[in-house]
Amino acid sequence: GDSVTQMEGPVTLSEEAFLTINCTYTATGYPSLFWYVQYPGEGLQLLLKATKADDKGSNKGFEATYRKETTSFHLEKGSVQVSDSAVYFCALSTQTGANNLFFGTGTRLTVIP
Amino acid sequence: EPEVTQTPSHQVTQMGQEVILRCVPISNHLYFYWYRQILGQKVEFLVSFYNNEISEKSEIFDDQFSVERPDGSNFTLKIRSTKLEDSAMYFCASNQREGKQYFGPGTRLTVT
Numbered sequence: 001g002d003s004v005t006q007m008e009g010p011v012t013l014s015e016e017a018f019l020t021i022n023c024t025y026t027a028t029g030y031p032s033l034f035w036y037v038q039y040p041g042e043g044l045q046l047l048l049k050a051t052k053a054d055d056k057g058s059n060k061g062f063e064a065t066y067r068k069e070t071t072s073f074h075l076e077k078g079s080v081q082v083s084d085s086a087v088y089f090c091a092l093s094t095q096t097g098a099n100n101l102f103f104g105t106g107t108r109l110t111v112i113p
Numbered sequence: 114e115p116e117v118t119q120t121p122s123h124q125v126t127q128m129g130q131e132v133i134l135r136c137v138p139i140s141n142h143l144y145f146y147w148y149r150q151i152l153g154q155k156v157e158f159l160v161s162f163y164n165n166e167i168s169e170k171s172e173i174f175d176d177q178f179s180v181e182r183p184d185g186s187n188f189t190l191k192i193r194s195t196k197l198e199d200s201a202m203y204f205c206a207s208n209q210r211e212g213k214q215y216f217g218p219g220t221r222l223t224v225t
Contacts (some may be wrong), residue, residue, distance in 0.1 A: 004155075039135075043117065043216035044156075044204065089156060100146060100169060101214065103137035
């Protein structure tokens with residue numbers, strides 16, 4: 001079945017460090033891939049998405065590239081800030097937008113000054 | 114930006130009791146969802162709802178669960194007889210036909 005495997009956390013980084021959170025997926029067909037972020041006390045917010053192979057999603061300095069050959073969608077940011085501290089969830093949908101999402105376990109990121 | 118709201122933020126109940134979790138989706142959205150996350154585990158899809166009926170549900174969504182849109186604004190999840198293993202964070206989400214899902218902040222359900 002469709003599933004997402006996400007890098008185990010928690011991750012602690014110093015401000016301005018480089019971030020990578022790994023995500024791989026298993027899916028039939030051609031899924032859309034997402035990264036959601038949850039800040040303390042808030043709901044999950046869409047951070048970025050990619051709907052087909054080789055697409056790069058980007059937002060707020062974060063990037064992820066849809067790699068069909070490695071079934072991956074790793075999240076990266078070149079220089080993290082304290083305000084990036086949150087839980088990050090990788091997810092897939094087998095239909096664009098409207099269908100239910102399959103999530104990873106989430107990775108808690110803490111950025112220290 | 115419009116947002117999905119959920120009440121209560123935390124619900125404590127005894128095993129065997131019924132609970133109703135409430136959500137107010139974004140007003141012009143058509144699809145509604147419930148997800149849950151047991152502590153330390155994945156966020157899991159429970160059910161999707163469209164046009165006043167369930168469009169899809171997971172294996173988790175058994176006869177103990179039901180959803181309802183009793184009026185034009187609320188979307189509720191009812192658990193008839195709670196079990197210890199129902200303790201989790203429950204997220205409501207909504208979207209339009211082709212759009213990102215907007216999530217609420219979640220309701221933490223604790224069954225004792």
